[in-house]
Amino acid sequence: MPSTPPEGIEAPLDGRLPDSALATLGTRGFSLYVHVPFCATRCGYCDFNTYTAAELGAAPGSSQDAYLAAAVAELDLAVRVLGDPPPVRTVFFGGGTPTMLPAASLTGLLDAIRDRFELAEDAEITTEANPESVDAGYLDALVAAGFNRLSLGMQSARPSVLAVLERRHTPGRVAEVVTAARSAGFGSINLDLIYGSPGETASDWRESLTTALELAPEHVSAYSLIVEDGTRLARRIRRGELPAPDDDLHAELYQLAEQLLTSAGLENYEISNWALPGQECQHNLAYWLGDDWWGVGPGAHSHAGGIRWWNVRHPREYSGRLAAGSSPAQAREVLTKSQHHAERVLLELRLSRGLPLAELSPSERARADAFVADGLARADSAVLRLTPAGRLLADRVVTDLVEL
């Protein structure tokens, strides 16, 4: 069962945004996210808004076709609401498994975007993919349509770890897909890794990292496993079938990742993300730097000028809303000044570029000094940055630091 959405205020049926939000469009970057809510199976740890064919059933409105039509309708809505949208700097197809869609459908969605929005010349266009859901032909089609970045859900090189995560691919499959992606012409490849799964040892993790690095990815995301409420994994741990993840071990594994990835030339630029210089994921940076973006698809979140909203989660309800000509937004929130501040501290401290000290109040700055003294942060050239030890305690630092 996917996790529950946050609470917010009512969103208008026509999706209209206040003039105040529209007025500043274009002063920040603008991105598009497309959520594809389909998976072949649900992995035991996953609480994303995604559905298997069995879960969706045969009801009209839940089909891929209904989804595709609705997504295009939402693109139309976005254009209506935004008026004259600024050029799109990044497009990101996530899920779910975008590559569950036939290549023609996925590239068709990108075409639909092009038809309605101006894409920036150097726009970063990414899709997530599962190693088992793509082949050479598929990858060729993506590149031909303009995709230039591929994010592969590798997770681990150890079969035992993949089994605990209930991932279906075999470790070797990732290498095949990377080779195919390279020959298709992808110049930027990300490998997603998960560490700290029940039973995973430091040497398992080291093997995953070295295997990943042998594939020479431009970018690696390494996430410590989060046991989300309501997932099969959480139930198995509660029943004692699997050991609970241990934060101390996670810290050790994180340090191992930092060590191996940076020595391979990948620099940490966000807590869980490492990239060759210039290969940072522009789309994720847009989230973290407070850009505007429109999220298309069931459960997708959007942000424009201090307003955040999120769509209804179920594909049937989503396509139903759009078929009826209304906005699929379930609720929105209008950020107050202090919420905006909290988000800046929360997000920018996760980045290696850090948080400008000017964003902090005098009392926050005094607390920041204490973190500097404790070796959790550094303050250079008017910017506060977390040290590696501070990154591991980022949530604690932010909670202590920020004034609400």
Add this chain to the structure above:
Amino acid sequence: MPVPVPGATPPELIRNFCIIAHIDHGKSTLADRMLQLTGVVDPRQMRAQYLDRMDIERERGITIKSQAVRMPWKVDGTTHVLNMIDTPGHVDFTYEVSRSLAACEGAILLVDAAQGIEAQTLANLYLALEADLHIIPVLNKIDLPSAQPEKYAAEIAHLVGCDPDDIFRVSAKTGEGVKELLDHVVADVPAPVGDPDAPARALIFDSVYDTYRGVVTYVRVVDGELSHRERVLMMSTRATHETLEVGVISPEPVKASALGVGEVGYLITGVKEVRQSRVGDTVTAASNPARKDLGGYRPPHPMVYAGLYPIDGADFPELREALDKLQLNDAALVYEPETSGALGFGFRVGFLGLLHMEIVRERLEREFNLDLISTAPNVVYRVVMEDGTEHTVTNPSEYPDGKIAEVHEPVVRATILTPTDFIGTVMELCQARRGEQQGMDYLSEDRVEIRYLLPLAEIVFDFFDALKSRTKGFASLDYDEAGEQVAKLVKVDILLHGEPVDAFSSIVHTDAAYAYGVAMAKKLKELIPRQQFEVPIQAAIGARVIARESVRAVRKDVLAKCYGGDITRKRKLLEKQKEGKKRMKMVGRVEVPQEAFVAALATGEGAEKKK
């Protein structure tokens, strides 16, 4: 013959009696039956345990405050007046019990026929015998299948010195035997004797604050008469007040013109605090005061102290106001503000005993909606220094530094009644609590009374719970003060990250200090969340560390992923954590959640049981 009215009731028609019983032995039910049989309560208005006024009493099925009910009862064509004085049934209120007994000529000793007499009942029986009351032994609940009337009749006969056949057998629940019991009260309890022409003297046996009326004072007139619109003098405080109203309770208040010799009723003088109208004091007429009071007055004095702190420091003024209000109705409650480095601003509060403490705390939380932390209860120590100076310590953190010659601690005479199967266990427990055996008597073949001299400090911790759990709930306990003794005591401090936490300091016996320190350090290790640095926990006597633990530094506290859709959720989580931090107390640099203090201060298994 008409029903005698208050102020004009010949003493020979009056019978003043009380019921001595253990909690749950059916006193309130018996009182209910009497109210019904004498016709003072309409059966339709009857609610269970009519006389127990406070909610807490009703819920716990115990009586905290006594009351007196006037009931007519006709025997052989003559209507008599029965005044039933309800006595508190708990160990903490021995003094109040003794004053209630002093207002009576007779006492019904009510014992559950399935359980036999309990320690507190026995203690109160001894008080009644000392006060020369006529005792009417009664076995209740004879309708229960588990009743053993023969066995317990023999036990009681042995204690009271009567024939087992003379013991009444009733069922307060069904009413069986209650009518005969009332007849017997008229026949056997002596009528009150007093001088109607002497200056008025009345004993205050209870004093209750009422929101609308101010203080309602319950009295038993011994000599003379107290009347409406008269100036009265409280002989211990020398304060005078005007009687705005006198009357009797039957069982609702009924105004009267006067109360005469032997009568029991109430006065309202408009005073707002029960301390101005103290239990045990003698009331006389200001215009013609008695020369000598009735004797036996003793100001209440607290035996047990604890710090009470609002969990939210901002509630301190509310706590003060609540204590002020409670004191209106509780002359035994004393408190003064104190500051704890760990807990902030609060009060050091003195109580008659543990039940009193529990009741006060519960009323503060329930009636005044306060969330409180209470420190571990402690007794009052007298510390004599080598230079001869003396300190009275009601808070371990005030324990003096420097060269101590002697420490005196209060001791109590404890009476434990237990089935003989548990003699060994009970003795073991008392021995472990530094008890000194004073004697043992068999009440019957399988029940025994064991007497110990015990340090009060050993009882206030978790003795009662330990006793109950080791005897499967069968043993009962009563104790009363027995002076003080010199003991080898030390103060154990608990240090977090090198900083002493005053709320955790404790005065313990030298032999128990090490175990206490180890246990407390272990407990805190479990309760204190990991910080970003290692936190040593030490237990120390002075500068000497006797136990040591440490809370390892936290190494990871960050959620790995933060996509666009996670931002709102993450910010809300941050807001929640920020809110949670408000409930943290800082001890030096260490953040300690309130819950850790509460849990660390919980005394053994007993403190958790209420939750």
